Amino acid sequence: MTEDGKVHLTLRDVSEASGVSEMTVSRVLRNKGDVSARTREKVLAAARSLGYVPNKIAGALASNRVNLVGVIIPSLSNMVFPEVLTGISRVLDETVLQPVFGATHYAPETEEKVIYEMLSWRPSGLIVAGLEHNDAARAMMRNAAIPVVEIMDVDGAAIDANVGISHHRAGRDMAREITRRGYRRIAFLGSNMPDDHRARKRLEGFEQGLSEAGLALAATEFYSGGSSLRKGREMATAALAREPDLDFLYFSNDLIGAGGLLHCLEAGIDVPNRVGLAGFNGVDLLDGLPMHLTTMDACRMEIGVKAAEIVAGRALDGRTDLPARIELDPKLIRGETLRPAPDRA
Amino acid sequence: MTEDGKVHLTLRDVSEASGVSEMTVSRVLRNKGDVSARTREKVLAAARSLGYVPNKIAGALASNRVNLVGVIIPSLSNMVFPEVLTGISRVLDETVLQPVFGATHYAPETEEKVIYEMLSWRPSGLIVAGLEHNDAARAMMRNAAIPVVEIMDVDGAAIDANVGISHHRAGRDMAREITRRGYRRIAFLGSNMPDDHRARKRLEGFEQGLSEAGLALAATEFYSGGSSLRKGREMATAALAREPDLDFLYFSNDLIGAGGLLHCLEAGIDVPNRVGLAGFNGVDLLDGLPMHLTTMDACRMEIGVKAAEIVAGRALDGRTDLPARIELDPKLIRGETLRPAPDRA
């Protein structure tokens, strides 16, 4: 607060202090239009000495331009999303655009609310995780007249643009890899969140992959709440107690997979010969475990980068030549928790 | 985009569609003032059928109220901060306030820029990690005339309000605990980021605690880049190779501590008798390791909650009775990586 009780300085204050019109002050502060070096210096000196901070609210209203990109994801406290955000930031940091984050906690109604709030700020673009949204959310995004990129998943119809991997394929490919190596009594261990559509699609793809080899899941184990090493241990313990002849545990993420691995090693189970294991995500925080867990890279950083490039290209440069759909390849990361394929006779 | 080429609907559109004045439409949409049930229904029906989304930019400018709270932290991809954000969201979700996040990557100039950007949106409050800021940042926050809460750390002078733990004390208390249990050849293993002031303060407190027992650090090991299990393993390996008679490894966070623990267990080192270990943070993702790592809870969730309560109480309810400084107690979490204290003779 300044001495005269004013809470915020305006362009007018800078104008008066520098003896330059508001309009020219505005030009200097935005590096827009031609201003003489002398005037520019006067203005900058005044702005700095007063401690002027522009009011973006007013600027956005007047220019009808808001350099914000809404980024809507299920959760921040999940090792998966920070990397996507990093990819997005890396690209947007090179532009005038700024990401603004919102979390849905895997609840469609929360997602609807978050999208509504975001759109009410009139952002320049939207990046949303997943392809599943309720009707209201879908309608808002369709009517928003801004680039909307749905990310992470490509198994379904997108509203506008789409960048991600096929989780169905990821699950199927993992099943093929596992069966090729001779595993036969295979369990799936994952979360039971009905709105985690990507985990669901991986499971569906996985089951399809098994059935191609004439197999079906030998056991499933579900948990709720956040994932942790302990959850993975508990699920592995439970599954192996219930079905002692299981020879493979497929986990829906790396953290619980790592927990399962620790359990097996401690229980003296021969990994990967007696029991093999795999996770999903390619979380390199966990690099350093006694054994590398076989997993599949979800291309999270790259998804963020590509999505941000589409938004920036369309919103800023008016480009219309950008791909509307980018399907990335989830790469298998072969750890030591998978035994070699048997020699074919 | 609607048929007539308009990109966004305005109050005027809803007013015309419902035959009610703009002002009354505004009242309905904000639940403000008395409106008859009949009028309210007409307006809501019109707004819904048109798909009207209010323009918060215009609303904020007119009302001089922006229900945003800027939250500025070093990094999103760090297990430490998501929990703080969860605490903040939990409180703000019960109010009209919305958090907006910014990351500084431990760079003071980036912090300054992020604070400037945040303030240019005229938020209702600011929550900033740490007490160390450059002069420009400090000046902006002092002049902002909004509640500013510095969090995580209480070792220093705050601008306005302050919620956190004393990292100096946390380090000192850990040193006391370790020396009490008879460990004597003690190493510190942590990051070498010069701008991670909290890690630095823990180290200083730790050294002070050691010196009280007539000891000094027997070794230090620093790493750069993100922390991971592997980094912890490597540092433990290096430290023990260089100083084979070390009997304690104090890590600056739980993740590298867990890596160190895995190394020791695999190397057949008797933990906690031959070598003890401790980390910092209380990250419960890691619960499930072969042995519980001794650590100290940094009260992250509670810090977020208290900080948000101060902002909400002051910004929304005009309360002036809220504490300006809250120092929380980092609790020792005793795992099995600490041996019992020797009987005193």
Place this chain on the structure above:
DNA sequence: GTGAAAGCGCTAACAT
């Protein structure tokens, strides 16, 4: 290179 006028979409304050 600089300035004056108009207006962005909403809400506060004041009618009625």
Place this chain on the structure above:
DNA sequence: ATGTTAGCGCTTTCAC
């Protein structure tokens, strides 16, 4: 309970 007027702080447009 509803309507009218003015104006938030900036940028656009046009004039000089």
